Amino acid sequence: MKVLKFGGTSVGSVNSILSVKKIVEAIEEPVIVVVSALGGITDKLLNTASMATNGDVGYEREFSEIITRHLDVIEGVIPDKDRRIEVQKQVMALLDELGNIYKGVYLINDLSAKTSDTIVSYGERISSLIVSNVINEAKLFDSRKFIKTVKQFNKHIVDFELTNKLIKETFNPLPKVSLVPGFISTSAEGEVTNLGRGGSDYTASILATALDARRLEIWTDVDGFMTADPRVISSAYVIDRLTFTEAMELCNFGAKVIYPPTIYPVYHKNIPIRILNTFNPTARGTYISKEKIKDEGKALIKGISSINDTCLITVQGLGMVGVIGVNYRIFKTLAKNGISVFMVSQASSENNTTFAVRNADADLAVKVLDEEFALERAQGDMSDTVAEKDLATVAIVGENMKRTPGIAGKLFGTLGRAGISVIACAQGASETNISFVIKLKYLRKALNSIHDSFFLSEYKVLNLFIAGVGTVGGNLLEQIRIQQLKLMQNGLKLNVVGIANSKHALFSREGLNLETCIEELKKNGEVSSPEHLKDEILKMNIFNSVFVDCTANQAVSDLYEELLNNNVSVVAANKIAASSSYNNYSNLKEIARHRGVKFLFETNVGAGLPIINTMNDLINSGDHILKLESVLSGTLNYIFNTLSADIPFSKAIMMAKEEGYSEPDPRIDLSGKDVIRKLVILTREAGYKVEEEDVQRHLFIPDKYFEGTLDDFWRNIQKLDAEFEAKRQQLETEGKRFRFVAKMENGACEVGLQEVDAHHPFYELEGSNNIIMISTERYHEYPMIIKGYGAGADVTAAGVFADIISIANIR
Secondary structure: OEEEEEOOOOOOOHHHHHHHHHHHHOOOOOEEEEEOOOOOHHHHHHHHHHHHHOOOOOHHHHHHHHHHHHHHHHHHHOOOHHHHHHHHHHHHHHHHHHHHHHHHHHHHOOOOHHHHHHHHHHHHHHHHHHHHOOOOOEEEOOHHHOOEEEEEOOEEEEOHHHHHHHHHHHOOOOOOEEEEEOOEEEEOOOOEEEOOOOHHHHHHHHHHHHOOOOEEEEEEOOOOOEOOOOOOOOOOOEOOEEEHHHHHHHHHOOOOOOOHHHHHHHHHHOOOEEEEEOOOOOOOOEEEEOOOOOOOOOOOOOEEEEEEEEEEEEEEOHHHOOOOOHHHHHHHHHHHOOOOOOEEEEOOOOOEEEEEEOHHHHHHHHHHHHHHOHHHHHHOOOOOOEEEEEEEEEEEEOHHHOOOOOHHHHHHHHHHHOOOOOOEEEEOOOOOEEEEEEEHHHHHHHHHHHHHHOOOOOOEEEEEEEEOOOHHHHHHHHHHHHHHHHHHHOOEEEEEEEEEOOOEEEEOOOOOOOOOHHHHHHHHOEEOOHHHHHHHHHHHOOOOEEEEEOOOOHHHHOOHHHHHHOOOEEEEOOOOOOOOOHHHHHHHHHHHHHHOOOEEOHHHOOOOOOHHHHHHHHHHOOOOEEEEEEEOOHHHHHHHHHOOOOOOHHHHHHHHHHOOOOOOOOHHHHOOHHHHHHHHHHHHHOOOOOOHHHOEEEOOOOHHHHOOOHHHHHHHHHHHHHHHHHHHHHHHHHOEEEEEEEEEEOOEEEEEEEEEEOOOOOOOOOOOEEEEEEEEOOOOOOOEEEEEEOOOHHHHHHHHHHHHHHHHOOO
């Protein structure tokens, strides 16, 4: 035989009760069916009692709704008219009793614990009566006659010796279908008691144990134990198998699938539990037994659970060191006052003991402990007891963690990279649970980070905020959209949770639709600014955050420091930060190192070319960069490659702008400022300290052409056409070409227009391509050369994309 328990949601509606009927009647072996009150009725019973106690006549309306709810269910689940009328009579008799109790409570304005227990018992008594008349061949039993309790510490504890004896007598012989109300019980004196909220699970477990059931099935509204709370972690999934120990650890830390005491009785008899879904009966569910199975290749932890109602109490003082009995007094005092402790942490120095309680118990705990240690406090041996509220406790659980090195290191490393500080932690010698306390505001971020890090998620997730959705940003969004499926197959999901242009921003924690987000930004984006953008990113406090800057905005680059300090990685196409003062550059790099996040800006130099990464690899492997020679402006290279007898200098500039190679204001490119910034960045990455003003400039356009408006520039620049045509003809006869070269040698930097002949590596550089020659101690006689597209929105976006992928560290 087996025992089935159906919770409140499973018997909460006409359709769900009919599902219960179908499930039970399909079973051939004898079964005991335990049911809870209809979903939400227990809360309604208590709320109505509270209103009656306070003299609120509105309790009558609430009670009327309770009556209507039950009668409506009876109407829907019992088709036979005569039987339906009989059940209605029996139910109304119980409801009349309940109504009289409420009336008495209302008249005397008092609600004792005994009366409250009696009131809530009606929920299960009525639901079991209804369901017993729905399932064919079901025989109704009254659990008050065989579930017996005794009182300890103001709680009703099961008297197992008497209870087991009565159960065996009651269910001998065992009917085909036995229907039992869960939750309720009686004391030895016959007073109605209960097993606590969630106690129907416990009732089922007690029955299964006493009658040596083959299996205990808990039917609920979820498919089983999840790896984490699916309301917080969308990628959480059902755990196939758990040991009793793992299930207990998860239950005690907030997983509300099973009432924790349920596990103890069946554990001792080795009766397996299966968690199943009434609304999805074909799902496999979660199987719980003593058997420990090590799933090769699976995650080392089984699940993550949390308690968001946490307060840490700390008892401290130098007078505690070496003194025997301090902890005994602490926990004896708490026990005497009915305060439950769910986590303890103490350092080997012994000068403080910290433990976690529910927030509701915190003030009482502080009061009674201050009273207990009043003498020591007066003598200065101990300090006042301290309570820290608004915290959350998180536990990672799994028997496969035993004797496995690195679990704790990986856990705390993951939290550190997410910018989450651990306030207290604890791990028992069983090694099946590592618990820690953090600030409540970081709970969602912590759960997601751990779930992602321990491969409980199907794929690693990076949450992207993209500033600037014009040419580069727009191309990036499209590239991510096209590549998303392939990345997910390789274990990475890029979740774009925010985008912004110069005036508006759009955010969604679940992720934006990449096909429509730019249009959505235009229509429904909230008014934004760089400061507002930063505030929203930090407020979202999302795990694995990456800020992607596809702007050329100083104010946006000013956000990097605070974002990095809050453990948000930064990928920048914007050159301003990396080419700003050396102190700012080095500070940003240091913050990123210190916080364990990334500050990447490969596209600052050479668009998508792997220049900075290559230089970093050389340096990290022990090489030393001595000299750099490069053509770093795709715009200028395009202009000088386009010059011909038919295309004058001014027209070549206009063509570069029309092709999207130059800035909207080409003077930025022609002034060499863009190249200087790139050279400064490269020189710094090569290990030298340099500022923009240290770079020697040999420019090819007089300063006067950069004065005035952009329209003035277009009118005046034509005056240089003849001069450049003459130079071009001369170079053509000499077999040479113009190249705007950036050079660094031992930290000394210069930029300028250079004439190169056919033997020079820069001579054949086509279109808007870039090239760099890197001379090092190893690559001295034959420098390393990197060459390719150095301008264009698509290749720049691809370079940004590559930086984002490198943060995920997937191959």
